[in-house]
Amino acid sequence: MAFGTQAEALGSLGLLNAWFTIPAEIELEGWYLMYNAPRGRVISIRPGRFPSEQKAALSVRSTESFERCDIDSQIDLLESHFADAGWEAARLLRAARAAPDFYLDSIGQVRLDRWSQGRVVLLGDAGYRPSPLTGLGTSLALVGATYWPASSQLRLRR
Amino acid sequence: MREESALDDAFDRYESRMRPYVEQGQELPPGGTDGYAPRSQAAHSAGLDLNALVAAVATASLDGAHLQQGRRHQPAQLRQTSRQPSLRTQGGACCNATLRCGCVYPVRSESD
Numbered sequence A: 001m002a003f004g005t006q007a008e009a010l011g012s013l014g015l016l017n018a019w020f021t022i023p024a025e026i027e028l029e030g031w032y033l034m035y036n037a038p039r040g041r042v043i044s045i046r047p048g049r050f051p052s053e054q055k056a057a058l059s060v061r062s063t064e065s066f067e068r069c070d071i072d073s074q075i076d077l078l079e080s081h082f083a084d085a086g087w088e089a090a091r092l093l094r095a096a097r098a099a100p101d102f103y104l105d106s107i108g109q110v111r112l113d114r115w116s117q118g119r120v121v122l123l124g125d126a127g128y129r130p131s132p133l134t135g136l137g138t139s140l141a142l143v144g145a146t147y148w149p150a151s152s153q154l155r156l157r158r
Numbered sequence B: 001m002r003e004e005s006a007l008d009d010a011f012d013r014y015e016s017r018m019r020p021y022v023e024q025g026q027e028l029p030p031g032g033t034d035g036y037a038p039r040s041q042a043a044h045s046a047g048l049d050l051n052a053l054v055a056a057v058a059t060a061s062l063d064g065a066h067l068q069q070g071r072r073h074q075p076a077q078l079r080q081t082s083r084q085p086s087l088r089t090q091g092g093a094c095c096n097a098t099l100r101c102g103c104v105y106p107v108r109s110e111s112d
Helices: A071-082 A089-098 A137-156 B002-025 B032-036 B041-060 B087-100
Strands: A010-023 A031-037 A041-047 A053-061 A103-110 B076-079
Touching (some): A053 A071, A053 A089, A071 A103
Antiparallel strands (some): A010 A053, A010 A103, A031 A041, A031 B076
């Protein structure tokens, strides 16, 4: 609230991305597999924390809105994009409905002119989320967490 | 009053130090979203060559990684590595290269 609305701060990259855990049904041998299909579709599967599971992601170029609390309609939306995408798409769409941790979100970057207001300061993704396309969210948060105390203590200790 | 002023100074110092890192970290890879998820078949095909070049350049400077050209219509492969790319490398190339390498070019890291 101190920094405006979410719509003002979040610059959309025009991508929807879903992440979820699936049973390990294909052999990855430590590899991260990515598959591109035309019309802006990307499917990826990578190893999970345990040998029995893998982590899947479905990305699509879209600015469509979706119901935050309605997972079935979110998966319906993905089906409309990925039904003919090929590779593991059909299996992943089925697995998405059974996944305990399915999550869909739009991809964007937080861009603000200032990261402080009054006695409030923003660190990490709240102030400068870079997006999965660039990575570095954790790195920037750690740099910020280092610089902010260093910046503040120099004067406040007097 | 003095504390307020000190806080303002601290905020300014924090922002001036952080801003270059953030601008660098938020810089999208060449092609932006189109490079990651091309819309058209033509862009998809053309992008693959660019992706290969970018991936080759990116991985060449990373942990002894190299690009291994694969066959079309296969998913890209990126072996997980225990090494952490540097801030500069990850923001400029490494992480993006893994996303851009598309469905043609497996990227293998020799660091494993």
